[in-house]
Structures are given as C-alpha cells and as structure tokens.
Amino acid sequence: MDFQWTKKDLLDLYDLSRDEILHILNTAEEFKKVSQRNVKKVPALRGRTVVNLFVEPSTRTRVSFELAEQRLSADIINMNADVSSFRKGETLLDTLKNIQALQADIVVMRHQATGAPNFLARELNMGVVNAGDGAHSHPTQALLDIFTIREKKGRIEGLNVVIVGDILHSRVARSNVWGLLKLGANVTFAGPATLVPREFEKIGVRVCHNLKDALAEADVVNLLRIQLERQQRGYFPSLGEYSRFFGIHPETLRYIKRDALIMHPGPINRGVEIDSAVADGPQSVILEQVTNGLAVRMAVLFLVAGCLK
Amino acid sequence: MKKNNSWILKGGRIIDPANHIDRIGDLWIRDGRIVEPDSFDPALAETVNLHGLVVAPGLIDMHVHLRQPGNTDAETIRTGTMAAAAGGFTSIVAMPNTSPCADNAATIQYIKEFAAREGVVKVLPSGALSVGRKGEEMSPVGSLKAAGVVALTDDGSCIQNNELMRHVVEYAGNFGLPVLEHCEDKFLAGDGVMHEGYWSVLLGMKAMPAAAEEVIVARDIILSRLASWKIHIQHVSSAQSVKMIRAAQADGVRISAEATPHHIALTDVEIKKFDTNYKMNPPLRSEEDRMAVIEGLQDGTIAVIATDHAPHTQTAKLVEFDHAPFGIIGLETAVPVALTELYHKNYLSLSQVISKFTVGPASILGIDAGTLSVGAAADVTIIDPDCEYIVDVNDFYSKSRNTPFNGYAAKGRTMATFVDGVCIFSLLKESEPEDEESK
Numbered sequence: 001m002d003f004q005w006t007k008k009d010l011l012d013l014y015d016l017s018r019d020e021i022l023h024i025l026n027t028a029e030e031f032k033k034v035s036q037r038n039v040k041k042v043p044a045l046r047g048r049t050v051v052n053l054f055v056e057p058s059t060r061t062r063v064s065f066e067l068a069e070q071r072l073s074a075d076i077i078n079m080n081a082d083v084s085s086f087r088k089g090e091t092l093l094d095t096l097k098n099i100q101a102l103q104a105d106i107v108v109m110r111h112q113a114t115g116a117p118n119f120l121a122r123e124l125n126m127g128v129v130n131a132g133d134g135a136h137s138h139p140t141q142a143l144l145d146i147f148t149i150r151e152k153k154g155r156i157e158g159l160n161v162v163i164v165g166d167i168l169h170s171r172v173a174r175s176n177v178w179g180l181l182k183l184g185a186n187v188t189f190a191g192p193a194t195l196v197p198r199e200f201e202k203i204g205v206r207v208c209h210n211l212k213d214a215l216a217e218a219d220v221v222n223l224l225r226i227q228l229e230r231q232q233r234g235y236f237p238s239l240g241e242y243s244r245f246f247g248i249h250p251e252t253l254r255y256i257k258r259d260a261l262i263m264h265p266g267p268i269n270r271g272v273e274i275d276s277a278v279a280d281g282p283q284s285v286i287l288e289q290v291t292n293g294l295a296v297r298m299a300v301l302f303l304v305a306g307c308l309k
Numbered sequence: 310m311k312k313n314n315s316w317i318l319k320g321g322r323i324i325d326p327a328n329h330i331d332r333i334g335d336l337w338i339r340d341g342r343i344v345e346p347d348s349f350d351p352a353l354a355e356t357v358n359l360h361g362l363v364v365a366p367g368l369i370d371m372h373v374h375l376r377q378p379g380n381t382d383a384e385t386i387r388t389g390t391m392a393a394a395a396g397g398f399t400s401i402v403a404m405p406n407t408s409p410c411a412d413n414a415a416t417i418q419y420i421k422e423f424a425a426r427e428g429v430v431k432v433l434p435s436g437a438l439s440v441g442r443k444g445e446e447m448s449p450v451g452s453l454k455a456a457g458v459v460a461l462t463d464d465g466s467c468i469q470n471n472e473l474m475r476h477v478v479e480y481a482g483n484f485g486l487p488v489l490e491h492c493e494d495k496f497l498a499g500d501g502v503m504h505e506g507y508w509s510v511l512l513g514m515k516a517m518p519a520a521a522e523e524v525i526v527a528r529d530i531i532l533s534r535l536a537s538w539k540i541h542i543q544h545v546s547s548a549q550s551v552k553m554i555r556a557a558q559a560d561g562v563r564i565s566a567e568a569t570p571h572h573i574a575l576t577d578v579e580i581k582k583f584d585t586n587y588k589m590n591p592p593l594r595s596e597e598d599r600m601a602v603i604e605g606l607q608d609g610t611i612a613v614i615a616t617d618h619a620p621h622t623q624t625a626k627l628v629e630f631d632h633a634p635f636g637i638i639g640l641e642t643a644v645p646v647a648l649t650e651l652y653h654k655n656y657l658s659l660s661q662v663i664s665k666f667t668v669g670p671a672s673i674l675g676i677d678a679g680t681l682s683v684g685a686a687a688d689v690t691i692i693d694p695d696c697e698y699i700v701d702v703n704d705f706y707s708k709s710r711n712t713p714f715n716g717y718a719a720k721g722r723t724m725a726t727f728v729d730g731v732c733i734f735s736l737l738k739e740s741e742p743e744d745e746e747s748k
Contacts, residue, residue, distance in 0.1 A: 091624070091627070091628055092628065092629060093627060093628070111629065112631070113629035113630060113631035113632060114512060114513055114514045114515070114583075114630060114631065115512070115514070115583030115629070115630045116629040116630075116631075118583040119583050119628075119629060119630070123627075134513055134514070134515075134631070135513030135514075135515075136512055136513040136514070137513070168510075169513070170513075171513055174511070174512075174513050197510045199506065199507045199510040199511070200510065200511075202507060203511070
C-alpha cells in the first residue's frame, strides 16, 4: 500500500481525509490478525513510552488502550485525575511538559474539557491520541464502530446508519458522523428534541424525533448510553419514559430490517436504551465492537508512533 | 519641568460629531483647553502638521477592567491607562469587579487616588449595583455617587431578582446614575462557554443560547419603562437583542446600547481553534448576529463602541477551553478593528465611527467630554484612517496579551493622544513638521 500516514496526533475524524480513515481501518485489519495468533505481542513500539492520562475516569477505553500498548511492546505510564500534580494545582500543560521532558513519546488522554487534546497537540512535540474529550470527540470509538460495520456489511457506502439517544452530549456520535459521512453512509440521528439538535441537518445528517420513522430503513442501529443526570437537568421526564419512546425492545426488532446490526459503545444501561434480549440477541455486535477496539487502537498507536522523531 | 500643554494642530481633518463638524483646519490648544484659532501668539505653542490625519475628540471607552485593586498580575491602573492612551482613549470607565469589589466609597476613593497618581488618562470609576455584585441587596448608591462614580453596574454578573433590579434602577435614577447592564440569565446560560448554535453543536462545547441575553434585555426594557430611568445594555451581541432595543427606543424607552469590536469583527466559527483568546462573555455569536449588531450601529440603535477590555494572565488563559476565564483585552485594537471592519467596509462613515467612541458614550454617561468645542478640555486623538499595519501583541502597553487580534491586518491606527493638552502618546515623527517648514 502506497499511502503514507503523516500525523503525529489523532484528535478527531473531522481532521482526517477519507484515505486516512481507510488507512487506519486497513492497518487495524492486520493487527486484528495478530490478536488471533497464539503469540499476541509484536515489537512495533519497543523502546517507545506511552502515557495514559485519564483525567476523566474510564474503564473500558483505558483497559483497551493499555492492552493495545502492551501488545505493541511499549513502556507504559498510567496517570489519572488523582495524580498529585493536579492536586497540587499544576496546570495540564505543565504536567505534560514535564512528562515530555522525560522523553515520553505519546500521550493518550481522556479529558472532560472539549478541545483539551487539540490544545495540547498544539503546545507539545509528543504525539497526542484523543481517548475522548468532553462531548467533542472520541475518534478511536468511531473508528472501531466503523471497522465493525465494514467487517459485518462489507462496505460503508450507501448504508443507513441510525444513531439513537443523547446526541447533544455524545462525543461518540460527533466522531462517528464525520467518519460515516466521509465514507458515504447515510446518517440519521434519532431521539427526543431536547437531545437531538436540528443543526446537524446542515452537515447532511437526517434528524428524526420519532424512533419508528428513524429505524424503518436502518442497516445499523447504534445506541448511546443515557445518563441519569440528563433527566435531572430536565432534558426528559424520566428514564422510564425515555425507554418507552426511545429504547430498543424485542418488539422494536419487528419493524426493523432482520439483518440490521445493533451496536452500543457501552457501558449499556440494560432496560433503558436497550433491553437485555436485544443486547444479547443475534443482531447485537456489542462485544465484537470491544474486540475490534483493541485492533483499532493498536493501529492508531502504531501509525502515530511512526510519525515521531 | 512643566509639560507643554499648548499646541497648534495644523491642517488635519477635524471631525467633531457632537458639533457636526468635519472639515480641514487647525485646532488651537492653550493651557490644556481648546481655544479659538488665532487667539494667542503661535510662538507660545508647539506647532504640529497633521496633514492627511484625522483630529478627533479624545475617545471614551465606557467598559474597561483595570484589575486594580486585586488582580495586578493581569493589569494595573498604570498599565491599563497606558494601553488606553496607545489606543486613543482619553477617558475610560473602570468596571467595579475588582477585589475588593467597588461597592463602597473607600474603594472608589482608592481607585481615584491611584489613578490621579499613576494614571495617564482620565479614569472614571463605576460602582456596583448590588453589594459584592451578588445580586442580593442594593449597594450604597448615594455614597458611591458622592465618592464620584459615573455609573452603576454589576458587570460580569447580572441581578436575577427582578424586584431588586426594579428598585435599584429607580434608586439610581434618584441619584442620576446610569445603570450599565450585563444581560445574562444565569439558568439559561448555565455552564456554557460559547454561543449555542451550529458550531457548539458540531464541537460538543457547553453552550449558552442567545436567549440568555435576550431574556434580560426584554426584562430591562420593561423595568426601564416601569422605573422611568436609563438602562444601558452592555456588549449587545444578539440579533434579537438589537431588534428589541430598536423597538423600545422607538417607543420612547430610555434604553441605550454598546457593541464591542470583537462582536463586530468575529463569529463563533473561531471556537473550532480551541484558542481561549476567543472565549468571552457574551460569546462570539453567529454571522447573522454579527450583521445585526453592525446594522444597529448603522441606524443608531447602538450608540457606543466599547471594548470590554478584560486582561487575564497567560497562566490563566493557557489552559483547557472550559477552564479559562472569559474575556479579552481591547483598548489597543479597538480603533484599528473598528476602522477596518466598519469604515473601510463601508458600513459607517468616519464621523459615525468617531461618534461611537465620543459623543455616544459621553451623552449616555452625562459627562463633559467627547467634543472639540471651544472651552472644552483639550482631550484629542489623532488617527491615521488609512495606515496599514499588522497588530503585534509585543507592542502592547497592556500587561496582558489575551487578544484574538494578534497578527490582524489593520487599516487605521491611533497616531497620538492628548489629555488636557498634554501629549501622552505619539507615533508621529518628531522631525516631520519642521521638515515641512524648512522646505
């Protein structure tokens, strides 16, 4: 393959071209094969140091990145919001500049502040991999979602992908949308009007406030986690009412395509946005998403490391 | 040595909107006051040739944060007034959100004494509307007036209790003090850090809707009518606000408004850079809002351009967007940005731009400034409306550097500033007038 990856950071799919996205997916396919071997470790990042800085707590993404780094033979430092530098009032930038002075190569960061990785990427020579920032972006989640769709459906172009739930506060939706649009999918955002802004229509997304209409032609249904705090802020009356009008139940499956994929970035709220029978049913690819996440993150770290001095 | 305060400013284009003057001529200054031409022996004054330049009344900025007392890391009365001088401002209204808050006569006294000693332009203090700017009880309005404030404002905060607001406005009217209002409904604004709209939705940024401003503008129109007193809407940023103010003015309500250079020049598309020098409150809004603000300036709905000069240290600003404080500096970029965006893009005449910085604020504040009338204090600003240059923060006198206009290609620049006839800032070449004479 002739394509040459040139970015030291992965911040958002908004910044990536169609070819760059395809290159990551193709690279991830190779790493997925590695994960299926008996010996699952490769020396690609031997001698490289990766810092996992999870200012906002995370379990699944952190574990997935950490395992990806181990499988690539990187040296790893783990930090979280409780680290003493933050407690002592050091700024994020100063903390990272100190780590950079120790010749660390890549920082994988999750942060509750939108744009925090973009800010750091501008100020640091290290590679910055965004593991989720505020409601802005979660590029590796979107890449693993798209990887899973492509693996199952053989293509992205022309597929009807419906993302359901709290779009307003979702970095998963905001990253998926750029990747899916660039690869030619038809994207629908569905959910209550308070959580699904019409502004998305301006970038070519279909916005639908009625679930049945949204799902009619869906090839892929990606469900987002509903957080209880949204109800407390008055976005909808109760989780029960949300579930009744916007959750996916066994009855819902009767009016969607039989081969439609059911996806969820996790962690799932059983009985709220998705019933257990659906989450564990034959159309669900939720656990395969997790498996693919490892391959996608190995690919991203490998490509980014290749652009560092 | 006594500083020279007598001048003959020769051959400039004198623009004095308060007196409807726009002509080429000479301005004579004697002992710090504007006098009739040919009224004294020219040998007693210094003569400067200002051919090709504009001679305007000293500019007024009715919205400045000097940060002293309390936050002198970011700005002091000394550096803030030097920045004002370099920007062409001869009078500035100091906002009361200092630490301690300027809600008492002693703090006003401190600011006035310090400004008299260290300031290079005239500092007009404003006092808080409510104690501690907390919106809970009325500040000592009469004592503040006696201490010398020119206006009352809780700027940066907004009284949410409509009954308290009604009484403060009535009571301020009793003492003849205009009320300057930062319009923001706390609940609608929430923890937003940018304008709610297309870009906030795409970026996933916490956002505040324009409605947070508009709800309070509507409230203030209603209360201004009820209390029969003046309310001045600070930094108007939304199209609906402009529309409501226009209609209220037509209806005889005593409501006035100001716009900032950044709301005239920039929109929320900039936020995608995640640069905290674009973070301010009210936030940069949509192109539609920006154009409505310009239309408000054109038809006179908005009579004032004010900077909302808000210095913050690099340390405070070089952080995650959510965590950075609101505000940017503006004193040294207001004239170039206003001329570039309004005059050179044919939205306003030169005289109109100057009126927004002079007679506009002077008449709202009811202060004796902003004209070149004979007998007035010789506060004068010399402007080159066609000077093209690139804004460079390293040239600033302000102690802070938080501006989105670093690198801005400007057309129009302040060339010299006189306060009470004393030249306190000048980019004019010293030798130029003599060279002209000797030819």
